[in-house]
Amino acid sequence: MRYWLTFFILISSCLFLNNAFSADIEKGKLIFKRCSVCHNIDKPNxxxxxxxLNVIGRQAGSLKGYNFSPAMTNAGENGLMxxxxxxxxxLHNPRAMIKGTRMATVRLQNDDDIDDLIAYIKSASTSDQKIDDSKKNEHP
Structure with a gap:
């Protein structure tokens, strides 16, 4: 009985903390406006x-149809997901993590902002949205 009570308290605490620190998708959408100058999230091009689109879980530098820097391609080939x-x-410092990346220095310093941004990216990406390789580097 004592173990069940401890287990229940532990699980309840985890659920409470998860809700207390959950990311804000709407705030992430606002933060993404800075990213949208260079990146789409709602289109595969x-x-x-x-x-x-569907970047979470993707190997770095692996999206077909985009000309990544050699540094980004190498990072992905070396296992960066x-x-x-x-x-x-x-996002804290792109050029410090991948020397030679072409990404502009955006530098989001606040982990909560990054969590909000990631939550928005996850919400905007769904498994039924596929990247069409024929789009290549089309610009809207």
Whole structure:
């Protein structure tokens, strides 16, 4: 009985903390406006930067139809995947993480802002949205 009570308290605490620190998708959408100068999130075609549609879980530098810097391609070939931790590090200082990247220095310093941005990117990307390789580097 004592173990069940401890287990219940532990699980309840985790659920409470998860809700207390959940990311704000609407705030992330506002933050993304800075990114939208170079990146699409709602379309599979690229702008100056690659589309971020379904970027979470993607290997860095692997999107077909976009001409990545050799540094970004090498990072992906060496195993860099875009997950929360890597995006936080990258968005703090892209050029420090991947020397030779072409990404403009945006530098989001606040982890909460980055979490909000990631939440928005996740919400805007769905598994049924596919990247059409024929779009290549089309600009809107």
């Amino acid at each position: 690229n702008k100056v930067g690659p589309t971020l 875009w997950d929360r931790e890597n995006l936080i590090t990258y």
